[in-house]
Amino acid sequence: MTTETRKSEIINTAAKLFKHKGYSAVTMRDLAQAMGIKAASLYNHIESKQAILEYIIINIAEEFTLGMQTVLNSDLNTIQKLEAIIKLHVSIANQNPEGMAALNNDWMHLEERRDYYLELRQQYESNIRFIIDEGIAKNNLKNLSTDVVLFSILSTLRSLYLWIPKKDQLDVNELSSDLSEVLIGGINK
Amino acid sequence: MTTETRKSEIINTAAKLFKHKGYSAVTMRDLAQAMGIKAASLYNHIESKQAILEYIIINIAEEFTLGMQTVLNSDLNTIQKLEAIIKLHVSIANQNPEGMAALNNDWMHLEERRDYYLELRQQYESNIRFIIDEGIAKNNLKNLSTDVVLFSILSTLRSLYLWIPKKDQLDVNELSSDLSEVLIGGINK
DNA sequence: GTCTATATCGAGATAGAC
DNA sequence: GTCTATCTCGATATAGAC
Numbered sequence: 001m002t003t004e005t006r007k008s009e010i011i012n013t014a015a016k017l018f019k020h021k022g023y024s025a026v027t028m029r030d031l032a033q034a035m036g037i038k039a040a041s042l043y044n045h046i047e048s049k050q051a052i053l054e055y056i057i058i059n060i061a062e063e064f065t066l067g068m069q070t071v072l073n074s075d076l077n078t079i080q081k082l083e084a085i086i087k088l089h090v091s092i093a094n095q096n097p098e099g100m101a102a103l104n105n106d107w108m109h110l111e112e113r114r115d116y117y118l119e120l121r122q123q124y125e126s127n128i129r130f131i132i133d134e135g136i137a138k139n140n141l142k143n144l145s146t147d148v149v150l151f152s153i154l155s156t157l158r159s160l161y162l163w164i165p166k167k168d169q170l171d172v173n174e175l176s177s178d179l180s181e182v183l184i185g186g187i188n189k
Numbered sequence: 190m191t192t193e194t195r196k197s198e199i200i201n202t203a204a205k206l207f208k209h210k211g212y213s214a215v216t217m218r219d220l221a222q223a224m225g226i227k228a229a230s231l232y233n234h235i236e237s238k239q240a241i242l243e244y245i246i247i248n249i250a251e252e253f254t255l256g257m258q259t260v261l262n263s264d265l266n267t268i269q270k271l272e273a274i275i276k277l278h279v280s281i282a283n284q285n286p287e288g289m290a291a292l293n294n295d296w297m298h299l300e301e302r303r304d305y306y307l308e309l310r311q312q313y314e315s316n317i318r319f320i321i322d323e324g325i326a327k328n329n330l331k332n333l334s335t336d337v338v339l340f341s342i343l344s345t346l347r348s349l350y351l352w353i354p355k356k357d358q359l360d361v362n363e364l365s366s367d368l369s370e371v372l373i374g375g376i377n378k
Numbered sequence: 379g380t381c382t383a384t385a386t387c388g389a390g391a392t393a394g395a396c
Numbered sequence: 397g398t399c400t401a402t403c404t405c406g407a408t409a410t411a412g413a414c
Contacts, residue, residue, distance in 0.1 A: 006379085020297065021213075021297060021298075022211055022213055022294075022295075022297075024210075024211055024213035024214040025213040025298065027406080027407065027408085028407080028408060028409085029406085029407085029408095037379085037380065037381090038380070038381065038382085039407095039408085039409090040380080040381070040382080040383090040409080040410080040411095041379065041380045041381070043408095043409070043410075044379060044380075045379090048408080048409080049408070049409095079377060105211075105294055106211075108209065108210060108211075109210075109211075109214065139378065140377070140378060141376050141377060141378060142374075142375075142376055142377070142378050144367070144370060144371055144376060145367050145371075148364075148367045148368060148370075148371050149371055149376055151345070151348070151352050152345045152368065152371050152372060155344050155345040155347075155348035155351075155352075156340070156341045156344040156345055158344075158348070159340070159344035159347070159348070162344075163340050163344075175337075178333070178334050178337045179337060179341065181333060181337075182333055182334075182337050182338055182341050183341060183375075183376075184375060184376055184377050185331075185375045185377060186331075186372075186373060186374045186375020186376070186377075187330050187331055187333060187338055187372070187373055187375070188268060188329070188330060188331070188373045188374060188375075189328060189329060189330060189331050195397085216388080216389065216390085217389080217390060217391080218388085218389080218390095226397085226398065226399090227398070227399060227400080228390085228391085229391080229392080229393095229398080229399070229400080229401090230397065230398045230399070232390095232391070232392075233397060233398075234397085237390080237391080238390070238391095
């Protein structure tokens with residue numbers, strides 16, 4: 001329990017490296033070099049390489065779970081709920097694209113916390129599926145395959161981390177609105 | 190230049206392992222064990238671990254390039270071209286989901302062939318962008334942000350490999366058609 | 379809080395027998 | 397075509413001085 005800021009610095013630097021090469025290909029020496037110290041010094045702040053991955057992924061996963069609860073407890077209609085979920089993804093991906101990369105690509109390298117992560121992830125997917133089914137039932141959405149709709153939306157949202165860093169000074173509301181238009185309204189005239 | 194089938198066997202087995210853990214986390218000993226032989230024996234068939242990754246990724250990348258040429262040289266309209274591209278992705282992802290995983294997640298571990306891969310990838314993206322712009326200009330598509338449309342479609346298509354293996358006995362035409370409906374027509378009523 | 383030194387392990391790859 | 401034996405390197409992590 002030394003300085004908490006140094007620990008955060010290490011975690012944030014690690015996330016950047018993980019995004020470029022993936023968890024397995026990043027060494028503690030790489031991380032140390034990026035921090036300007038020696039590898040052994042890292043261990044005064046973090047317990048292990050594995051612990052760094054846990055911090056990054058579990059934090060974001062719980063943030064999504066929390067955001068989903070807010071949406072579910074709201075009295076928004078189906079379209080508005082989907083819009084809120086899109087905005088949730090844009091917001092988190094914009095605030096922490098490196099963490100999103102680790103969550104998407106390196107979760108399988110989690111050890112103790114892997115099952116917990118998978119539980120949160122599955123619950124999250126179920127919740128979106130529920131919203132889509134409700135929308136179809138209430139005739140707010142076209143009667144399309146729930147699986148295909150879920151997959152299409154979620155694939156796009158999960159890939160946001162790849163795309164967002166390229167745009168500087170992103171307007172979260174504008175991108176969320178553009179994405180909603182495309183994902184919900186379609187593209188053909 | 191020993192038996193060519195043994196080499197293919199190794200490459201296909203490697204692709205499966207790469208899909209589960211990523212290139213960096215798979216060892217030549219893992220691969221050998223999955224093949225039922227010793228690690229040293231692998232080197233009678235392949236030159237290096239890196240060469241395996243190259244085979245997997247470059248083959249698929251060139252397959253996409255070829256498919257795109259066919260679409261571009263056709264006299265299809267914008268919507269039909271997009272439908273053809275969707276079908277191209279479904280078809281390749283269905284035939285080789287493991288290879289698609291490597292292409293999506295492990296291309297950064299390519300060495301000599303990395304730049305070549307990135308060139309093919311960028312060219313492919315430019316071609317889709319061209320088709321979308323053309324569609325907007327000809328009033329076949331809504332006047333939406335080209336970037337958002339491109340990103341949304343491509344993110345979904347690039348994620349197909351995650352989703353397709355779960356469905357057994359996939360009907361390529363049916364999924365392509367369902368996906369086209371959602372991606373092009375939208376979901377709201 | 380960072381260092382040097384080091385322990386231990388497993389990685390990719392080669393040599394040469396069978 | 398596969399094996400055993402081995403080389404060399406770099407990985408995570410710890411001990412203990414400053």
